[in-house]
Amino acid sequence: MxxxxxxxxxxxxxxxxxxxxxxxxxxxxxxxxxxxxxxxxxxxxxxxxxxxxxxxxxxxxxxxxxxxxxxxxxxxxxxxxxxxxxxxxxxxxxxxxxxxxxxxxxxxxxxxxxxxxxxxxxxxxxxxxxxxxxxxxxxxxxxxxxxxxxxxxxxxxxxxxxxxxxxxxxxxxxxxxxxxxxxxxxVGDRLLEALWREALWLVQDDICDTETLDNVMRYSFGMRWAQMGLFETYRIAGGEAGMRHFLAQFGPCLKWPWTKFTDVVDLDDALVEKIGAQSDAQAAGRSIRELERIRDENLVGIMHALKAGNGGEGWGAGKLLADFEKRLWAKGGDQAKTYDASGPLHLLDTKVNAAWVDYNGHMTEHRYLQLFGDTSDALLRLIGVDFAYVEAGHSYYTVETHIRHLGEAKLGQALYTTLQLLATDDKRIHFFTRIQDAASGDVIATAEQMMLHVDAKAGKSVPAPAEVLAKLKPIAEEHAKLAVPEGAGRHVGQKR
Amino acid sequence: MxxxxxxxxxxxxxxxxxxxxxxxxxxxxxxxxxxxxxxxxxxxxxxxxxxxxxxxxxxxxxxxxxxxxxxxxxxxxxxxxxxxxxxxxxxxxxxxxxxxxxxxxxxxxxxxxxxxxxxxxxxxxxxxxxxxxxxxxxxxxxxxxxxxxxxxxxxxxxxxxxxxxxxxxxxxxxxxxxxxxxxxxxVGDRLLEALWREALWLVQDDICDTETLDNVMRYSFGMRWAQMGLFETYRIAGGEAGMRHFLAQFGPCLKWPWTKFTDVVDLDDALVEKIGAQSDAQAAGRSIRELERIRDENLVGIMHALKAGNGGEGWGAGKLLADFEKRLWAKGGDQAKTYDASGPLHLLDTKVNAAWVDYNGHMTEHRYLQLFGDTSDALLRLIGVDFAYVEAGHSYYTVETHIRHLGEAKLGQALYTTLQLLATDDKRIHFFTRIQDAASGDVIATAEQMMLHVDAKAGKSVPAPAEVLAKLKPIAEEHAKLAVPEGAGRHVGQKR
CATH class of the missing domain: 3.40.50.720 (NAD(P)-binding Rossmann-like Domain)
Incomplete structure (x- = not known):
């Protein structure tokens, strides 16, 4: 009803x-x-x-x-x-x-x-x-x-x-x-109002401007509060000793001139015990380690969400992450100039994280394709098709993908991916990627894919430039010596 | 350097x-x-x-x-x-x-x-x-x-x-x-300390316990502060009239007993103008509508991230969203009992949202597979394979997928998906899905997929029960009359 x-x-x-x-x-x-x-x-x-x-x-x-x-x-x-x-x-x-x-x-x-x-x-x-x-x-x-x-x-x-x-x-x-x-x-408006009154003083006294104050919040405790609030966050800060320890440690601050809010509670034993007991009930048996894990996964998830925000440009802490990653890729590109092409290229090492699994703890279907995509991105960087190249107007687009699921990836499982070139010409790269278990090497899923070199503005395929093809060629030559992988060339439903 | x-x-x-x-x-x-x-x-x-x-x-x-x-x-x-x-x-x-x-x-x-x-x-x-x-x-x-x-x-x-x-x-x-x-x-610790002192009063005075207070924060303004902070949030609340209007409206609250923080600034014209000017600078020319759009996309992204949190079980506002969706699916399942199988089944209507696009505004590759997966989920619910069915231990797993990209989906574009059965037996469903532009009907991508009915605990394929097959059969019979789609049965790189 x-x-x-x-x-x-x-x-x-x-x-x-x-x-x-x-x-x-x-x-x-x-x-x-x-x-x-x-x-x-x-x-x-x-x-x-x-x-x-x-x-x-x-x-x-x-x-x-x-x-x-x-x-x-x-x-x-x-x-x-x-x-x-x-x-x-x-x-x-x-x-x-x-x-x-x-x-x-x-x-x-x-x-x-x-x-x-x-x-x-x-x-x-x-x-x-x-x-x-x-x-x-x-x-x-x-x-x-x-x-x-x-x-x-x-x-x-x-x-x-x-x-x-x-x-x-x-x-x-x-x-x-x-x-x-x-x-x-x-409750909510009281908390808002207390913070607001402090914020007005900070701007009034020229300690910071409004943008600085907002940045302080959104790059730090704003993300804590979006997922755990105040007390559960501080419970973790108290470590294994928990909330009572935290209060003992930070209680004296109430007397310090850390805000213009000076009418403070008497944090006596009774109040400490009350908050401690309520916090215990709230944690519902979760250990500090477990809360820490949940908090960290949530913070990562929020930053990933903000990285995808503002139409993909990124926003706040997510934009910062994207900028940091650009730095890492720029440096990583240099390091990856040495590789071993005598077998399939080992391009990615990762772990199945919490945002990737369904409620059974299995990696959701589309995350497999994300891993395949990250792997082909790594190949592209290896042959000089990096951020700068793409921003200048050319890229390789995936036009066709064939995925086979041979096993299941689970939460926390360590994985790596390998990529084998099957055929290349001046416009096309045809390749085969495996997602493998890091411990056993067992193949969990495979993808056979075709990428096409495009002029993104003109919206049509064009030959890749000589310097890209020159980097692709030695890998293709080595991989031509390898056996065609089992499962390549299949159509859906084909008998083995 | x-x-x-x-x-x-x-x-x-x-x-x-x-x-x-x-x-x-x-x-x-x-x-x-x-x-x-x-x-x-x-x-x-x-x-x-x-x-x-x-x-x-x-x-x-x-x-x-x-x-x-x-x-x-x-x-x-x-x-x-x-x-x-x-x-x-x-x-x-x-x-x-x-x-x-x-x-x-x-x-x-x-x-x-x-x-x-x-x-x-x-x-x-x-x-x-x-x-x-x-x-x-x-x-x-x-x-x-x-x-x-x-x-x-x-x-x-x-x-x-x-x-x-x-x-x-x-x-x-x-x-x-x-x-x-x-x-x-x-700045940060002053804001934290002001809010903390108010929070201690609320618990001390038994207005709420620690869990209630945390819930108030994490289901509401915590998410606002994770992405925009305080002033930019209030700028939006002021509407087209902006920050000065907001201050004029909420200034009087400073005299109200809304917190124990009573040493308040004098919100005179000079301070209003100062905050107004700083807020203008911070907005950097973005209109209220634009800020509103960015805020809403960010909030959606954060809730999606929290829905995937805690090992897929969901957390805070994300868990709430998952629960709400279960209600919707339960009701939606009832409504979807009527469908038109004289052509491919029209199963999903959606728009490309901000979290799905790359920095060029194109839908990222793995989101296509997510749409294909959501579409096959919709088919499964239609034949009685819903949450309760899966939780009871059986399901259909995708074992093979062949994707072709024929066009590009862009930020904000309205899409729908259609699904055509190609072949079925007591264990397998072989089908073909199209992602189409809502306005023109143009096909943007297709997927040919094979699903297998499994006993999830035993980890092996088993025949689907009679009641599921009975619901599948009339659709399969209608779809047997349709032409095999162009692109079905392809292997990667096959000539047209």
């Missing part, structure tokens, strides 16, 4: 509109009430952004999109729906009035969430007839992508309401995080 | 050891001085972590690893090297003494960086003979992965030193961010 089959958004704008988009993309019809003359346009723009984001985010089959109905009154919008989300401007009297009106016309068991960034739910529900079903459901911008919803009940909110609200937001792909006690600005 | 060809680490431990690892992995020999009896073991452990992390981080060719030399005295460690990194415990007198000793034996033009988290460089360089080459180089844990180094000069530090330090850290894959004026805790 779904919690939400029909929803209402009271108040459109960037926040209300994104709630409407989240509902609609999960297949839920939405009534919208917003008297602003531009409401329909704004919601349309938010919806377009949300659809674009979902298109990138998931290949899973989205249900038929829910319908928007623009309503003339709150009554019309909220009657008969399961969930009403209030997102009107941040003024207590206004919000309280709107919520009281929603309360009057909504089904008594309908859930009523407020998007308020910091007002207390007890204040918002003060005049309601059925206050037990009202709560704060505070999302974060961009609401159509960031999944967090802080769920905060007021004095009169029922436990059952919070439980249903958690299930409800899960149905639209969001994460309901329940805040135990109401407080102004809840 | 490299800035660093030989380095010294004075003080090992987790921070000094990670500096040593960064140097060594960039091919730089490192002298190490640390009187602690366990120093060699600790550095060995950090180095092992760093090597594992680099193994995942990059396929670029790392140079031959630099050598570690453990030295008995500071003199022995620092003589003749280009860069000395001091990472001894955080006590001013101790650090000042060590740095003064380094100064006495290092080459006068050698760079001396301190890893201090918050001490002022002017205090550290007070007793030096050549103070102009000393500065703070403050890294972040895990130092072998997070690239940030805050570079802070003292009163006597030369501008030339800071410039060379920036180049030096770039050589080892790190990002030097120069802080304009020295202040206790610099």
């Amino acid at each position: 779904s919690i939400i089959t029909k929803a209402a958004c009271v108040g459109g704008g960037v926040i209300g509109g994104a709630w409407a988009a989240r509902f609609a993309l999960a297949g839920i019809d939405v009534n919208i009430f917003d008297p602003h003359p531009e409401a329909e346009r704004v919601i349309g723009e938010v919806m377009a952004n949300a659809e674009k984001a979902y298109g990138m985010l998931t290949m899973a089959p989205l249900p038929p999109r829910g319908k928007f109905t623009f309503c003339k009154t709150i009554q019309q919008a909220v009657e008969g729906v399961d969930w009403i989300q209030e997102s009107v401007p941040e003024r207590l009297e206004l919000k309280r009035g709107v919520i009281t009106e929603i309360d009057a016309f909504a089904r008594p068991d309908a859930l009523i969430g407020s998007s308020t960034s910091g007002l207390l739910p007890s204040d918002l529900q003060a005049d309601m007839k059925y206050p037990e079903r009202m709560f704060v459901a505070h999302p974060y911008n961009p609401v159509y992508l960031l999944p967090l919803v802080e769920l905060v009940g007021g004095k009169k909110t029922s436990a059952q309401t919070i439980k249903r609200a958690e299930e409800g937001v899960a149905e639209i792909g969001m994460k309901g995080v329940v805040i135990a006690k109401e407080i102004e600005a809840f | 490299s800035i660093i060809t030989k380095a010294a680490c004075v003080g090992g431990g987790v921070i000094g050891g990670a500096w040593a690892a960064r140097f060594a992995l960039a091919g730089i020999d490192v002298n190490i001085f640390d009187p602690h009896p366990e120093a060699e073991r600790v550095i060995g452990e950090v180095m092992a972590n760093a090597e594992k992390a680099y193994g995942m981080l990059t396929m670029a060719p790392l140079p031959p690893r630099g050598k570690f030399t453990f030295c008995k005295t500071i003199q022995q460690a620092v003589e003749g090297v280009d860069w000395i990194q001091e990472s001894v415990p955080e006590r001013l007198e101790l650090k000042r003494g060590v740095i003064t000793e380094i100064d006495a034996f290092a080459r006068p033009d050698a760079l001396i960086g301190s890893s201090t988290s918050g001490l002022l460089p002017s205090d550290l360089q007070a007793d030096m003979k050549y103070p102009e080459r000393m500065f703070v180089a403050h890294p972040y844990n895990p130092v072998y992965l997070l690239p940030l180094v805050e570079l802070v000069g003292g009163k006597k530090t030369s501008a030339q030193t800071i410039k060379r330090a920036e180049e030096g850290v770039a050589e080892i894959g790190m990002k030097g961010v120069v802080i304009a004026k020295e202040i206790e805790a610099f």
Whole structure:
């Protein structure tokens, strides 16, 4: 049974509109009430952004999109729906009035969430007839992508309401995080506000400008917080001794002039023990080593994602990684000038990393092709087709690939690849690559591929220049002496 | 010319050891001085972590690893090297003494960086003979992965030193961010400390526990800060009106009880204008729409990375996405029971997203195979081979794939895929998939593939059950009436 089959958004704008988009993309019809003359346009723009984001985010089959109905009154919008989300401007009297009106016309068991960034739910529900079903459901911008919803009940909110609200937001792909006690600005905005106030001082006092401050965050702890948050990160920093050790070590800093935030807790034994016990519960039995592994894999994954970002140009820490790799390739190219072509070229050594495996720990299919591609890239660098060559406008493109899977690569497994030339001419390189287990040499997969030398701007094949062909030739001559690999020349389904 | 060809680490431990690892992995020999009896073991452990992390981080060719030399005295460690990194415990007198000793034996033009988290460089360089080459180089844990180094000069530090330090850290894959004026805790630790102090209050006052607080961060603004930081994020929140509008709107919050941090700046016109101008410079001409696009692509990329994290099980916002997708697939499976098998099955609609393209904006090779794989997954769900079926121990594995590239898919291009069965029996499905342009229908790539039904635990092929074959049969019968696609049955390099 779904919690939400029909929803209402009271108040459109960037926040209300994104709630409407989240509902609609999960297949839920939405009534919208917003008297602003531009409401329909704004919601349309938010919806377009949300659809674009979902298109990138998931290949899973989205249900038929829910319908928007623009309503003339709150009554019309909220009657008969399961969930009403209030997102009107941040003024207590206004919000309280709107919520009281929603309360009057909504089904008594309908859930009523407020998007308020910091007002207390007890204040918002003060005049309601059925206050037990009202709560704060505070999302974060961009609401159509960031999944967090802080769920905060007021004095009169029922436990059952919070439980249903958690299930409800899960149905639209969001994460309901329940805040135990109401407080102004809840948890997220309090943390944001403290950091923001420090940031304003730093800029005011000319310690740094806004770009420097942003760089400090995004090249360092921003990536820690994206995946583990604050306390679990510090648990690891405490080492095997864990959270209590960390607190003992860093407790004295609270007295130091390290921020203008000077109203500090008394970090006494009771608080240390409380945080230590909560951190233990949170780790759920994972050792520091295990958390460290997960953290490092996550950080690598985030940097890889940012390397592919900004249309492939890279962004932040990912762009930095790409730049570092260019340095390494430039140097590596020099070193690789010596190679042994008396057998297939040994071109790559790697390990199956966490981002490459499915939930069974097996390397996913397309990562095999990535390894084959990295191997042919290594061959190309060997014959002078490197970054500079490609940027100057020519390259080899793969036009045909035949893959056979003979075994399975598993998480952590060490692998290497070898490449054997089968035939070459002035435009074409026909070759055979094996992915092999580093320990046994067993062949796990093979690829037979054809690459064509192209003029990328003209979009057509052209002969490779003499200096490239001259580097290719001695390898081709050596490899001509080798036996044709078993499996080369096959078509799919051919008998052995 | 490299800035660093030989380095010294004075003080090992987790921070000094990670500096040593960064140097060594960039091919730089490192002298190490640390009187602690366990120093060699600790550095060995950090180095092992760093090597594992680099193994995942990059396929670029790392140079031959630099050598570690453990030295008995500071003199022995620092003589003749280009860069000395001091990472001894955080006590001013101790650090000042060590740095003064380094100064006495290092080459006068050698760079001396301190890893201090918050001490002022002017205090550290007070007793030096050549103070102009000393500065703070403050890294972040895990130092072998997070690239940030805050570079802070003292009163006597030369501008030339800071410039060379920036180049030096770039050589080892790190990002030097120069802080304009020295202040206790610099920039990063001040922001961390402000947020930390608020977090301690929230736990102390039982507003939330540590896990809840971490969840609030990692499902929301943690991901914003991992890629854009604070100010650029808020610039977008201000909409087309930008940063000044954002400040006008949120300025009043500074007076609200949204944090225990109450010593706030006066956000007067001068400060608003200062921040506005700095934010303009930082955006470097990018419009809000463009920043929004980059942010959304980055957030999607981070969530994808976290979905693949923790050995494929998913982590944080990525695990949430995976769970949401399972819901969608479960529902989507129901809807897809109706299909049209009178032609090739239309199974997937998608757009080429930013994480799929190379720096030329072309879809990278292995993403084609990912689309082919997603398409065959869609076929499998259609015949009842879904998550539950696979988890119960049986599945179809791809054993052979033949890809032809006939065109290029570009960033943002809308695509669909169609699948045609060529032959089936009780174990095998032989089929042909096309990736087509959504507008023209032009075929961009094709794959001919063979899948085998397997018992995953036993690791061998077995006949598929009757209910699966019964769903496969009507499609196979319809597709038997279709012409064999041009390109099927080819081997690599075959003439047309």
